[in-house]
Amino acid sequence: VAVVVAETFEQARAAAQLVKVDCSRETGAYDLDKARAGAVKPKDEPADTGAGDFHAAFAAAPVTLDATYTTPDHSHAMMEPHASIAAWEGERLTLWTSNQMIDWSRGDVATTLGIAKDNVRLVSPYIGGGFGGKLFVRADAILAALGARQVGRPVKLMLPRPAIANNTTHRPATIQRIRIGAEADGTITAFGHETWSGDLPGGGPETAAAQSRLLYAGANRMTATRLAVLDLPEGNAMRAPGEAPGMMALEIAMDEMAEKLSLDPIEFRIRNDTQVDPEHPERAFSQRQLTACLRDGAKRFGWSGRKATPASVRDGRWLVGIGMAAAFRNNLNMRSAARVALEPGGRISVET
Known part of the structure; x- marks a missing residue:
C-alpha cells in the first residue's frame, strides 16, 4: 500500500503504524x-x-x-530476508539487493520505474537463501528505489517476515x-x-x-x-x-x-x-544409468540387510525404517556464455 521513509527504523515503524488503510471485504478463493x-x-x-x-x-x-x-x-522461509538499498545519481539508479538473476532484474526494474535499462546498476554480492524466491525483483527493491527518488537520499528497506510470505513467491x-x-x-x-x-x-x-x-x-x-x-x-x-x-x-x-x-x-x-x-x-536417451545407480546405492547402503516389512522396526515409540527413492531434474537447454580477460600484470578475470 505504501512505504514510510524516516531517519531511523523506530521512526519509520511508528509512522507506518499511523497509516490507516480501509479495506472492503470480498469473497475469495483459497482452498x-x-x-x-x-x-x-x-x-x-x-x-x-x-x-x-x-x-x-x-x-x-x-x-x-x-x-x-x-x-x-x-x-521459502529463508533466513536472509528480502532487503535492498537504493541510491540515485541523477537518472541513474544503483540497487544493492539479494537477487538470483541480475540481467533479468535490471530490465524489470527499468520497466517498472520507466527508465532506461542502461541507467540501472544492480549489485548482488551476497544472495543468502534464494531457492527461486529471489529470481525476480520484489517489493523491497522497487519501494526502496521509489523512496530514494522521493527523498533524494539512499534508502534501505527490508521486508518483515509476514510480508515475505505474503508478498513474494x-x-x-x-x-x-x-x-x-x-x-x-x-x-x-x-x-x-x-x-x-x-x-x-x-x-x-x-x-x-x-x-x-x-x-x-x-x-x-x-x-x-x-x-x-x-x-x-x-x-x-x-x-x-x-x-x-x-x-x-x-x-x-x-x-x-x-x-x-x-x-x-x-x-x-x-x-x-x-x-x-x-x-x-x-x-x-543419450545416456541413462538409473539401474546402475540403484544397484550401487543398494550395495553401499546395505539395502539387502534391511527388514523389508513396513512398520516392523521400532526404536522406543518411533517407527524406524530404510527407504529409497529415485529423482531427476528435467531442465532446459539454453545458450550460455563466459567472458575471459587477460589484464596487465597477468591477472585473469572470468565473467559468467
Missing part, C-alpha cells in the same frame, strides 16, 4: 480442493500427454494402484492422483498421473506430472495438468518447480505398488527402467 472442479488446462503448458490406451490397459491390469496425494502451500499446494497398472511380474502396463494446483489470475501451474512422463516405462500412459485460480500469493519457483511435490507423489506410489506386488522397491523400479522416452519411444 485448492474447493476450487478443483473449476480448474482448467493451463494455456502455456502441455496439459495433457500420453501414449497408447491408458484407460483400457488400467482396467485390464491384474494389479492396480489408484491413490491421491496432497502437498500444502510452502513458503511460494510453492503452490497440489492434489495428485496416480494410477498404476501392472502384470503380476511387476511390468507396468498402464501409468496415469493427474495434478491440480492453483495460482493468481494469469499464473501458471505447479508442473508436478512432468517428471512422470520420463522416469518409468509403461506402454499405455497419460498425464493431465489442471490449474485453478486462487487468491493467494504468486506461485512460482521454489527449490525445483514441480519436481519436489511431483517426485514425492510418484515415488510414494511406486513404493506402494511394489508392496502390492510383493516386490523389492528397487527391483520394481529396475524392471520398469527405460532407455527411451516412454511417450515417444523413437527418441532414445
Whole structure:
C-alpha cells in the first residue's frame, strides 16, 4: 500500500503504524480442493500427454494402484530476508539487493520505474537463501528505489517476515492422483498421473506430472495438468518447480505398488527402467544409468540387510525404517556464455 521513509527504523515503524488503510471485504478463493472442479488446462503448458490406451490397459491390469496425494502451500522461509538499498545519481539508479538473476532484474526494474535499462546498476554480492524466491525483483527493491527518488537520499528497506510470505513467491499446494497398472511380474502396463494446483489470475501451474512422463516405462500412459485460480500469493519457483511435490507423489506410489506386488522397491523400479522416452519411444536417451545407480546405492547402503516389512522396526515409540527413492531434474537447454580477460600484470578475470 505504501512505504514510510524516516531517519531511523523506530521512526519509520511508528509512522507506518499511523497509516490507516480501509479495506472492503470480498469473497475469495483459497482452498485448492474447493476450487478443483473449476480448474482448467493451463494455456502455456502441455496439459495433457500420453501414449497408447491408458484407460483400457488400467482396467485390464491384474494389479492396480489408484491413490491421491496432497502437498500444502510452502513458503521459502529463508533466513536472509528480502532487503535492498537504493541510491540515485541523477537518472541513474544503483540497487544493492539479494537477487538470483541480475540481467533479468535490471530490465524489470527499468520497466517498472520507466527508465532506461542502461541507467540501472544492480549489485548482488551476497544472495543468502534464494531457492527461486529471489529470481525476480520484489517489493523491497522497487519501494526502496521509489523512496530514494522521493527523498533524494539512499534508502534501505527490508521486508518483515509476514510480508515475505505474503508478498513474494511460494510453492503452490497440489492434489495428485496416480494410477498404476501392472502384470503380476511387476511390468507396468498402464501409468496415469493427474495434478491440480492453483495460482493468481494469469499464473501458471505447479508442473508436478512432468517428471512422470520420463522416469518409468509403461506402454499405455497419460498425464493431465489442471490449474485453478486462487487468491493467494504468486506461485512460482521454489527449490525445483514441480519436481519436489511431483517426485514425492510418484515415488510414494511406486513404493506402494511394489508392496502390492510383493516386490523389492528397487527391483520394481529396475524392471520398469527405460532407455527411451516412454511417450515417444523413437527418441532414445543419450545416456541413462538409473539401474546402475540403484544397484550401487543398494550395495553401499546395505539395502539387502534391511527388514523389508513396513512398520516392523521400532526404536522406543518411533517407527524406524530404510527407504529409497529415485529423482531427476528435467531442465532446459539454453545458450550460455563466459567472458575471459587477460589484464596487465597477468591477472585473469572470468565473467559468467
